[in-house]
Amino acid sequence: MALENQELRKAGLKITLPRVKIYQILERAGEGEHFSAEDIYKMLMETGEDVGLATVYRVLTQFEAAGLVARHHFEGGHSVFELARDEHHDHVVCVKCGKVREFVDPTLTVRLDEIADELGFTVTDRTLYLYGVCRDGCEES
Amino acid sequence: MALENQELRKAGLKITLPRVKIYQILERAGEGEHFSAEDIYKMLMETGEDVGLATVYRVLTQFEAAGLVARHHFEGGHSVFELARDEHHDHVVCVKCGKVREFVDPTLTVRLDEIADELGFTVTDRTLYLYGVCRDGCEES
DNA sequence: TTATCAGATGCGAAAGGTTTTTATTAGTGT
DNA sequence: ACACTAATAAAAACCTTTCGCATCTGATAA
Numbered sequence: 001m002a003l004e005n006q007e008l009r010k011a012g013l014k015i016t017l018p019r020v021k022i023y024q025i026l027e028r029a030g031e032g033e034h035f036s037a038e039d040i041y042k043m044l045m046e047t048g049e050d051v052g053l054a055t056v057y058r059v060l061t062q063f064e065a066a067g068l069v070a071r072h073h074f075e076g077g078h079s080v081f082e083l084a085r086d087e088h089h090d091h092v093v094c095v096k097c098g099k100v101r102e103f104v105d106p107t108l109t110v111r112l113d114e115i116a117d118e119l120g121f122t123v124t125d126r127t128l129y130l131y132g133v134c135r136d137g138c139e140e141s
Numbered sequence: 142m143a144l145e146n147q148e149l150r151k152a153g154l155k156i157t158l159p160r161v162k163i164y165q166i167l168e169r170a171g172e173g174e175h176f177s178a179e180d181i182y183k184m185l186m187e188t189g190e191d192v193g194l195a196t197v198y199r200v201l202t203q204f205e206a207a208g209l210v211a212r213h214h215f216e217g218g219h220s221v222f223e224l225a226r227d228e229h230h231d232h233v234v235c236v237k238c239g240k241v242r243e244f245v246d247p248t249l250t251v252r253l254d255e256i257a258d259e260l261g262f263t264v265t266d267r268t269l270y271l272y273g274v275c276r277d278g279c280e281e282s
Numbered sequence: 283t284t285a286t287c288a289g290a291t292g293c294g295a296a297a298g299g300t301t302t303t304t305a306t307t308a309g310t311g312t
Numbered sequence: 313a314c315a316c317t318a319a320t321a322a323a324a325a326c327c328t329t330t331c332g333c334a335t336c337t338g339a340t341a342a
């Protein structure tokens with residue numbers, strides 16, 4: 001049995017075609033690649049799957065509740081999704097084209113721990129988004 | 142002439158009642174207090190001002206473009222605004238007692254600019270929240 | 283295997299926050 | 313004050329996300 005089916009079962013979700021297909025798309029995403037519900041919907045259309053946009057949203061919300069994916073909220077009220085991973089990463093968001101990239105920087109974690117320490121805090125988690133514009137290849141979608 | 146009028150002029154914006162009123166509301170906000178467009182709209186209603194919600198959004202967007210206010214995007218797709226202060230500040234949040242403290246660290250900005258630069262981005266703004274616990278004097282709310 | 287049924291889906295319509303459009307009104311420089 | 317231009321209110325448009333409901337599907341039992 002495929003890996004994604006085990007994940008779905010573990011989450012108490014029935015194995016259905018939309019769920020499997022959506023999980024596979026998320027699995028195929030490269031490191032740091034984030035998809036919007038619309039992105040996923042379009043990919044499903046392209047491969048001829050008959051899955052509604054509402055279902056994509058429903059499934060992603062269920063995956064999120066089950067801890068399978070992480071949802072990130074952005075400007076304009078739209079979200080992107082990625083398979084949940086262990087390693088902490090932060091995000092860069094282009095305010096022009098909406099592209100999201102992530103990065104990992106251990107020295108940042110060290111510095112932030114220092115700063116918090118000076119304030120008498122012990123950090124357990126963080127949310128960091130850098131907003132800006134990509135210098136090249138930034139096209140309005 | 143009032144201070145806010147000078148700010149508006151400097152930004153190349155005409156002095157209009159909605160702009161002055163909205164600016165005053167933002168000025169009255171305490172440090173670290175954030176308002177949504179809806180909040181501001183309601184406050185205007187309460188004082189009997191006849192300003193439409195669309196105008197609030199338009200004015201806030203203009204203020205943002207002029208660098209007068211900072212916009213923060215929150216989960217759920219709505220934004221909040223605050224008067225722009227000179228130096229960027231980040232937040233530390235205690236997940237136990239809910240206390241929020243601000244900190245300023247220029248070296249952090251430098252480092253984040255470097256990171257973004259390597260990714261081909263130019264940073265214009267950021268959102269950084271450190272979640273953790275305060276080591277002392279932390280009381281459950 | 284087949285029947286059964288809770289749960290999932292697709293479609294269309296609606297919600298919620300934000301932006302644009304359009305006709306009208308109000309600042310501003312002269 | 314006058315003319316010119318920008319700004320406004322109100323409504324409608326927009327866009328992502330959610331809901332309602334009839335239909336369909338997958339898991340379990342017979």
